[in-house]
Amino acid sequence: MTPKRVMVLGGWAPSLIKFRGPLLAAMVARGHQVFAMAAQADPATVEELRRLGVSFTELPLERASADPLQDARLFAELVRRFRATRPDTVLAYTVKPVVYGCLAARAAGVPHRAAMLTGLGYAFAEPTNWKHRAVGQVARGLLKASLAGCQTVLLQNPDDRDELLRRGLLARRSQVVVTRGSGVDLTHYARAPLPDGPPRFLFVGRLLAEKGIREYVELARQLRVTHPQARFGVVGWIDENPGSVRASELAQWIEEGVIEYAGALTDVRPALARAHVLVLPSYREGTPRSVLEAMSMGRAVITTDAPGCRETVVHDESGLVVPVRDAAALVAAGRRLLDTPGLLPRLAEAGQQRARALYDAAAVAAHVLDSLQL
Secondary structure, three states: EEEEEEEEEEEEEEEEHOOOOHHHHHHHHOOOEEEEEOOOOOHHHHHHHHHOEEEEOOOOOOOOOOOOOHHHHHHHHHHHHHHHHOOEEEEOOHHHHHHHHHHHHHHHHOEOOOEEOOOOHHHHOOOHHHHHHHHHHHHHHHHHHHHHHHEEEEOOOOOHHHHHHHHHOOOOHHHHEEEOOEOOOOOOOOOOOOOOOOEEEEOOOOOEEEEEEEHHHHHHHHHHHHHHOOEEEEEOOOOOOEEOHHHHHHHHHHHHOOOOOEOOOOHHHHHHHHHHHEEEEEOOOOHHHHHHHHOOOOOOEEEEEOOOOOOOOOEOOOEEOOOOOOHHHHHHHHHHHHOOOOOOHHOOOOOOOOHHOOEEEEHHHHHHHHHOOO
């Protein structure tokens, strides 16, 4: 295969390593010249990209901004950079880089444009007010225009594909390639023995309502009454997303003692090693990385029958699946794990085997590159 110049465009620079690292490494290994752009770079990320053989430049992108003038400047800057770099392929991931990156790549004459949507996010959530509804309509219109100019659209679950087709946002079904998320690095998230001591539940993710953080807190609140020895950890941060919990609400949970809050961790492996169960009561995902990481490390998982989540585990075989937004069902699942001898280690073992069989990041990266003809 002829080596190509490939530009990978993301919204947050550390995600290039955390989520796209195996994919970037596979591109370089196949002999391609790889460039990357994203916002909020830090020296460690830049150095790690350099070590991988990826050329990086920072991008002036505000992920949560809805300022049309700022977005217009971003579009113009992307066109200028694409014309200067002359990539053969642009791969953009997450909604805002996809919208402006793929539109700019088309305007700059990039031969192959590919979009990777790791979830449909705020623009597709049920609107909570008129502003949310208006922002969603604009975002979906821009996304439709962007995807129309892409040869390939990478999605992480069939529900997202069906949703985009139903809304008429995809030009043709043949554009779509469904992957198993981004996979998980099975060596980095190596299996760890279940710890001794009281049972520990863990939530990992942004503290957003749609991630199910409030249902998780209700799980903790109720189970602490019947199982006072159990512990409930939270790893994550308050996001700039409008759906994020308030700082005062988080402070109340901590003061109440219902959760043990670890903040945002650059490495979640120690927290997962101390836990027995990963809980993700999300309303919608692409493919949840926290679930894959927990499975890879041999942790039982409770998640929801939501797009993206329902594909990761098989109910009662490699995890427990509960209805979306159903705190009572979540509590019942947690209580069942605590009260049924042998269930937790059985689910943990089956989940680890499932991660190895289906979600190896190297295999997922190879599938993506083959789909992009790279």
